[in-house]
Amino acid sequence: MASVSLSKKLSNSRYNNWVKASLAVLITKEGIEPFVEEEIEQFQQKCLTDICNNHGLPSGTICTNCCTENVVNCPTNKICNVKHRKCSYHKDSATSFLLAGCPNKICHNFKTEIQKAHRYNGPSYKNTDAAQWCSKSWEVAKCFTPPDGYKDVVSASETDFNGVNSVIINCECFQTKVTDDLSKNGNIFDKGREIGKAVRHAPILEVVDNDLKQYFIDLDNLLSDTGHLISDNNAKLARKRLSELQNDTLLIGKDDVRKVLDDVAKVAHDNIKTQGDEFIKEAEKRKLELIETTKKSLETLGNKENITLAEVDKVLKSSIDELEKQTKVSLKRIKKATDKGVKKMKTETLKESEAAVDQVKQAANEELQKVSAANKQKEEEEYIAAKKSEYKHLFHTIQR
Numbered sequence: 543m544a545s546v547s548l549s550k551k552l553s554n555s556r557y558n559n560w561v562k563a564s565l566a567v568l569i570t571k572e573g574i575e576p577f578v579e580e581e582i583e584q585f586q587q588k589c590l591t592d593i594c595n596n597h598g599l600p601s602g603t604i605c606t607n608c609c610t611e612n613v614v615n616c617p618t619n620k621i622c623n624v625k626h627r628k629c630s631y632h633k634d635s636a637t638s639f640l641l642a643g644c645p646n647k648i649c650h651n652f653k654t655e656i657q658k659a660h661r662y663n664g665p666s667y668k669n670t671d672a673a674q675w676c677s678k679s680w681e682v683a684k685c686f687t688p689p690d691g692y693k694d695v696v697s698a699s700e701t702d703f704n705g706v707n708s709v710i711i712n713c714e715c716f717q718t719k720v721t722d723d724l725s726k727n728g729n730i731f732d733k734g735r736e737i738g739k740a741v742r743h744a745p746i747l748e749v750v751d752n753d754l755k756q757y758f759i760d761l762d763n764l765l766s767d768t769g770h771l772i773s774d775n776n777a778k779l780a781r782k783r784l785s786e787l788q789n790d791t792l793l794i795g796k797d798d799v800r801k802v803l804d805d806v807a808k809v810a811h812d813n814i815k816t817q818g819d820e821f822i823k824e825a826e827k828r829k830l831e832l833i834e835t836t837k838k839s840l841e842t843l844g845n846k847e848n849i850t851l852a853e854v855d856k857v858l859k860s861s862i863d864e865l866e867k868q869t870k871v872s873l874k875r876i877k878k879a880t881d882k883g884v885k886k887m888k889t890e891t892l893k894e895s896e897a898a899v900d901q902v903k904q905a906a907n908e909e910l911q912k913v914s915a916a917n918k919q920k921e922e923e924e925y926i927a928a929k930k931s932e933y934k935h936l937f938h939t940i941q942r
């Protein structure tokens with residue numbers, strides 16, 4: 543039988559690139575957070591001032607009584623629909639749509655302002671609590687994030703890079719502070735969003751050199767937009783840190799490394815829960831193993847808060863070595879299980895040998911499931927096909 547290598551070696555340098563890319567995303571996000579929070583707060587205040595002026599209300603009027611359901615009419619696409627005459631969103635009198643509007647004349651008008659400011663006319667009301675629109679500006683920001691996964695975040699720092707970029711792109715108030723055209727696909731924040739997604743959802747935790755180089759260029763472009771960020775101190779600091787990261791001179795917080803690993807572990811856990819595809823599940827499990835191993839190696843560096851990139855590299859390398867060792871043990875187990883099955887088959891009677899074939903197949907398949915991941919699907923299929931033909935041959939030999 544032609545030997546098929548089951549374990550494609552994980553690349554330390556590409557894993558290192560992935561960690562760098564994740565840190566670059568984190569640094570960039572931290573560089574724009576204060577800007578986004580400030581702008582959203584100004585937008586919130588402007589909405590309130592305009593509402594008071596346009597409706598003859600005393601300045602400073604607010605409302606904290608209306609919930610989101612009260613201001614979102616029924617039915618609204620993607621939030622609620624009236625099936626069998628009963629809406630599960632507007633479920634009782636407290637959560638019904640207020641036809642007459644907010645008793646304080648604020649909330650339904652605020653909703654109109656948010657709607658008008660949304661570039662694609664589709665605020666994410668699912669995320670937000672309208673009762674807090676007047677008091678917490680990030681609840682307003684959440685109308686401009688993607689619809690899922692932001693319900694519980696209360697600040698820009700708790701929101702991921704994708705969410706923060708979406709606020710900038712979707713809320714038209716940002717255009718006055720951004721030179722790049724936010725209505726165009728591929729604008730600097732759109733690119734940032736894509737980088738965030740690519741890193742977070744990398745099928746294996748690797749980034750090739752050229753991609754990493756481009757990420758650094760794109761993230762630096764984002765942070766140096768001439769509308770505002772070019773002169774923003776937080777953005778300036780982020781650019782400096784990005785350049786140090788790229789040149790391997792940055793001191794990195796151990797917590798930051800943990801943060802990027804935990805973030806992608808969360809994605810992997812979600813994928814394992816929701817994915818039907820066994821190979822993807824296996825790949826995600828393998829990712830989790832690598833993350834766990836890396837976090838353990840990180841602990842060997844002792845109590846210091848900040849570490850050098852050379853130390854990070856060492857940690858990553860030892861994690862990969864450890865995982866390779868584990869893979870080799872798994873491969874040995876496959877071989878052992880296969881040999882045992884074949885031996886059994888040879889000693890079984892003809893009648894029982896068919897069951898023995900299944901047993902061998904099953905044992906080998908079970909072990910394969912445990913290894914998989916970085917080794918791609920194709921390789922495994924080849925292996926299984928080779929094994930199957932081997933069993934077939936053996937089976938015929940025994941029958942004869």
Ligand SMILES: [Zn+2]
Pocket residue numbers: 615616617618622623624629630631632
């Ligand atoms: Zn409804």
Ligand SMILES: [Zn+2]
Pocket residue numbers: 605606607608644645646647648649650
């Ligand atoms: Zn109200």
